[in-house]
Amino acid sequence: xxxxxxxxxxxxxxxxxxxxxxxxxxxxxxxxxxxxxxxxxxxxxxxxxxxxxxxxxxxxxxxxxxxxxxxxxxxxxxxxxxxxxxxxxxxxxxxxxxxxxxxxxxxxxxxxxxxx
Amino acid sequence: xxxxxxxxxxxxxxxxxxxxxxxxxxxxxxxxxxxxxxxxxxxxxxxxxxxxxxxxxxxxxxxxxxxxxxxxxxxxxxxxxxxxxxxxxxxxxxxxxxxxxxxxxxxxx
Numbered sequence: 001x002x003x004x005x006x007x008x009x010x011x012x013x014x015x016x017x018x019x020x021x022x023x024x025x026x027x028x029x030x031x032x033x034x035x036x037x038x039x040x041x042x043x044x045x046x047x048x049x050x051x052x053x054x055x056x057x058x059x060x061x062x063x064x065x066x067x068x069x070x071x072x073x074x075x076x077x078x079x080x081x082x083x084x085x086x087x088x089x090x091x092x093x094x095x096x097x098x099x100x101x102x103x104x105x106x107x108x109x110x111x112x113x114x115x116x
Numbered sequence: 117x118x119x120x121x122x123x124x125x126x127x128x129x130x131x132x133x134x135x136x137x138x139x140x141x142x143x144x145x146x147x148x149x150x151x152x153x154x155x156x157x158x159x160x161x162x163x164x165x166x167x168x169x170x171x172x173x174x175x176x177x178x179x180x181x182x183x184x185x186x187x188x189x190x191x192x193x194x195x196x197x198x199x200x201x202x203x204x205x206x207x208x209x210x211x212x213x214x215x216x217x218x219x220x221x222x223x224x225x
Contacts, residue, residue: 004158031211033212033213035215040218041217041218042122042204042215042216042217042218043159043204043213043215044215045212045213045214045215048211048212050211055211056210056211056212089156091158091159093159093213103146103147103208103211104149104161104164105149105161105213106161107151107158107159107160108158109157109158110157110158112156
C-alpha cells in the first residue's frame with residue numbers, strides 16, 4: 001500500500017465550471033476526511049466519512065460542495081460553479097477507527113485548485 | 117474560526133539550536149497531535165499525546181500537554197536544516213482533527 005492517493009495533483013479551471021477530485025485512502029481505513037488549506041493557514045475541516053456514511057459536514061461546505069464515498073473505499077469531492085474563493089489545496093486523509101484515543105491520520109499530497 | 121492559535125507564527129534558528137512551538141486549542145480533546153508539512157506537500161504525522169498524558173518523547177521531539185490551559189508545546193532538540201517546514205498542532209475531538217494556524221520553522225545551516 002502506497003498511502004493516501006489524490007488525483008489530480010493540480011487543477012486549473014475557469015470560474016463557473018464544475019470540478020471533481022478523487023481520494024483513494026489507505027485500504028482498510030474506515031474513516032476518510034476532506035480538508036481545505038489556503039496559503040499560510042492550517043487545514044480546515046470540511047467533512048468526514050465513516051465507511052460510506054457522511055457523518056459530519058462543516059458549515060464551510062456550501063451547497064456547491066458535495067462529497068461521496070459510495071462503497072466505503074474511494075471518495076470524490078465535487079465543487080459546482082467554482083468561484084475564485086475556492087482556490088486552495090484540498091487535502092484528503094484517512095484513519096482507522098481505533099478506540100478513539102490513538103487515531104493518527106494519514107494525509108495525501110493534496111489537489112491544488114486554481115480558479116481563474 | 118475552527119482553528120486554534122500557534123505561537124510563534126514564524127521561527128528562525130541556527131542549526132543545532134532547539135526550537136519550541138506553542139499551541140492553544142478551543143475544545144475538549146481525546147488527544148493532541150503534531151504534524152509537519154513541507155512546502156506545498158501533504159502533512160506528516162509526528163507525535164500524538166493523549167488527554168491523560170502530560171509529556172511525551174519521540175527521538176528529538178518532546179511534546180507537553182496542559183489540558184487545564186488547553187495548550188501544548190512541541191520542542192525539537194538539536195535542530196537540523198532538514199527540519200525546515202511548517203508545524204501544525206491538531207486537536208482530536210468528536211472524531212475529527214482541528215488544526216492550528218501553524219508555525220513556519222526555518223533552520224539556518
